[in-house]
Amino acid sequence: MIRNLGDDDHSKPLRRLSVFYYGVGHMLNDITSACWFTYLLVFLTDIGLSPSDAAVVMLSGQVADGFTTIFAGELIDRFGHFKLWHAGGSILVAVSFSSVFGGCLPCKIFGSSSSTLQTVGYSTFAAIFNVGWAATQVSHMSMVNCITLNSTSRVVLASCRNAFTMVANLSLYAVAFIVFKIKTSGTPSDVENEYRWIAYISIAIGCCFVTIFHFGTEEPRLKQDVHAKGYVRISWTYWFKKLLYYQVALVYVLTRLVTNVSQAFLAFYVINDLQMTQSSKALVPAIIYICSFIVSILLQEITWTGNRLKAFYSTGGLLWLLCGAGIFFLPRSLSDLMYLLSIFIGIANALIMVTGVSMQSFLVGEDVHGCAFVYGSLSFLDKISCGLALCILESYQNSARELHSCSPTNSCFSVTRFGLGIVPAICAFVGVIVTCSMKLHAPTSKPLMEPLLV
Template sequence: MMRTLVEEDDLSTKALGRWPVFYYGMGHMLNDITASCWFTYLLLFLTEIGLSPRNAATVMLSGQVADGFATIFAGELIDRFGHFKIWHGAGSLLVAVSFSSVFGGCLPCKIFASSSCTFETVSYSAFAAIFNVGWAATQVSHMSMVSCITLNSTSRVALASCRNAFTMVANLSLYAVAFIVFSVINGKTYVDVQNQYRWIAYLSICIGCCFVAIFLLSTKEPRLKVGIHGEIRARISWVYWFKRVLYYQVALNYVLTRLVVNVSQAYLAFYVINDLQMAQSAKALVYGQFCPL
């Protein structure tokens, strides 16, 4: 038994091949492509279909608040129960359904035949919250798999790098899809605007789901790596991190970076269309220019 454990630990410290790394990188494509669409076009979409800027901001805020809480709970539950691929698959399903419900139109408004702005805002906010809950479950499960797939530090770097590479692929894919849709469909009427964003959302989901399916079929469920040669390490309490200066340094750097990126991403489309009076396709073309950066 001891020999088997040692052999397994030796295998887990070996570098991964190219294909396992490649398949792992695909796993976050749905999250990346929908998140890119979310921050780029959500506010623009909601205001173009008639919501006030305040109500549109409420929808966005509800999603971000849900994401903040869901990330914490998802991490705790995954630590306790494992089953990364189940969490990933369930989260991806929530992302696909709720994302299509937001950009596909207000479904509850149609069901209850309501044209109330308050009801519409609440409906969009509910789906925004569900989207971010699913997004958090997928993100946490996918990121935490790195530590369990291998103990080899070089392979862990390769896994994270491949994941980041597919993030850029997702962004470029979204803006390519958006450029085609905005060029083909002229969004002059309310119906045309809805069709534009509906097609962008549906095509983005199809692309992302294809990559997620490949990831789930090609990646084995990882088991928890307890250490080399059977070494068991005690679980670190979450309070421990609040006592580390490095935690605050990394958190501050990440928060400020995401703030700049998200604000720029959310408001650039308004500037391009409302202030510069550029063509509809510029909403995708301008973003595509900055995407590799």
């Protein structure tokens, strides 16, 4: 189990089992997030909502998530209790997520299926789900800096978490692939039934790993030890005076825009633009996350320095730039090349996500008594920016009927192609430019007492 450590122990490397217990703590969030970004917009439009109404539902959840991260970060910095916040958020996620994909509850209560009531109903549960999601995320990310003071070990924890994010995503797409193969989706009721099964199974898988996390990880006590030694909680203005805070914030937001926006439009792209089979909605993203998982595992074996973080992020960003161009110009007649592109997208996602998240730990350093604000504020910017980007793009989304008349040998430059190809590519390129301007202090210790690969 992860023990409550003193200052000397905090500088020591972590054992493999400790890294594992921490890494699985975000599985419920990750598997529901994968479903949220991959299938929510597709689900809502398939049951009859207009693209603009679907965008409102997505935005309501993102806004609720963003503001919750700010409040959760402040309260965690003041009072601690990481695991209590994590458990409460996980319960809220598990209870509310099935209602997001389980049909319009207010419509059943009032006996009406108007688009306005559907939008309000789905938006309400989307907001509740994201409140729980944010509480779990901020508490879990903040624990990194109280578990260890070793900067390289923090990167290992972030890498392990990213690896289990891939496991969560693969679990979702495996479930979705089976459901899409077995069940038919002729009517809105059939569509709701499909996604209800996906939601229930996803929640069950995620809750199992949350249980492992809570049994295997003890509440970090560093926050109380720090206060006992006469230190005070770091104020918000301390971070606002640091140039690195703005650089890391921008890179993190751009990284999340790359992964979330591309994930949200992937299903639309393979079905509407490339006209691939329904099962490709699960198979293509599964390939992406298999490759991301493999790369994330390999990244855990590296002894990290600031320059290596910058180099690996830049490699992933430039690789995404090439993938974005390929997606934008890929004609329907060569749709099978999407499987090849998926491999490189997966590699690029792992490189920018592991290093982008790890930059936050380099920013925090040993200032652990203000780390929750850092994670909360950066997550707030991430949620709001992603919500606005998806809302704007989805409002102008092309329908499948509009794209059906496109020539198989030519690319129809739809909103989906911009959302999946151009927007992530531009964000990745800007992220690389900002990353190259950073000054990151190098860690001094080895990452693990035991290698993860044997």
